[in-house]
Amino acid sequence: MTYPLSSEVNSGQPTMAAHYNNLRRDALLLGQPDLDAVSLGTFLKRFASGIQLIYLSSNRIRLLYNPLDPPTLVINGCLLQNNAVVDLPAGQFSGSAATWYIFAVRTPGASTFTLQVNTSALETADTRIIGVAIWSGTKVDFVYSTLSPSDQLLAADYDSGWFAVAATGNYTKAHGLLQWPRLVVLLHSVDAGGTQEWIPVSVIQNSAATMMSAFGWSSVNVYADAGEDGASAATCYSSRRSSSSGYWRILAWR
């Protein structure tokens, strides 16, 4: 089938029924016969792109905004796109431990959407499930989007935050992923705020002549061990810098 079916009309030329119908078929079916295609509205009904959710302090949730891939959804046939981050306010979670569902919410008269959570997974005409939050009864343990494209690296499922390190220190952290992490990264910073360059730590100096891997993990914990006293690179050994002090941070993904 030729696409587009419709053709231009000249000024003053009467628009024939065929013109209109071809134009309509182009718009709805990309020029294909009814039996060979669903309409674009049906096709895009569950479309979603750029949906990335992260945990925000105080049991809040943030829908990230990336101008190169803005959060985009179709809800109730409406094409919606956010132009800034959207935060779920604090105080939305309560009760005993449960799975909470994160919804995008369309408001008539707005071309953007907001967030809402509920223990029920039931969508309404103007809401659509975009993610899940695991509530422990006292805090949000983790958050993930059910719509995130798999070709994007999501925010880490576990983040230890920065902690002070020095030679001989052994640090064990429970990642809480309830499975073996698929990826673990150990980072080094020279300051507690992580404001300067982060160095991935793969090996550390265990003695003057020995370099050893610095960390490992199980289905429960991440284990990170600094090198020996007297080494110049007991916590970071890199072409970028060596250190026997500073701060480590562990990130893990399920």
Place this chain on the structure above:
Amino acid sequence: MTYIIRNADGTIKTFMQRADDLVLSPGETIETSPLPFLEYALRLFLSAGGVSGETISVAAGAPDVVVDVSCPLEQAVDIDINGTIEHLVLDQGMGSLHLGTGVPGFFIIQPADHRTYCPAGNSILTVEVLE
């Protein structure tokens, strides 16, 4: 708030931003400080030439390495240099130490009192004098 982890002997092992993920080793204990994490990290701050949190390497025979010590609100602090304790009098919480570079080897500068100050993060500094 900052979480402080102590070794079995009462000395401070580390401090961290969160502790709900912490697995303590036998004998270790945890306590909290009302100070924010970044503020706690600055209680004793050692640097040389503006560098902290990483090993400083200098050639033997180079000018002395000046280690700047910041310990806000304190009049003096005891600093351990390779096991030798230096009583450093502070001026408005600031002082400095001079390390000679005549002999290759390591200087490890850290607080003498590990029960008050954590010998990690920015409170310990390694200076390597290269041959």
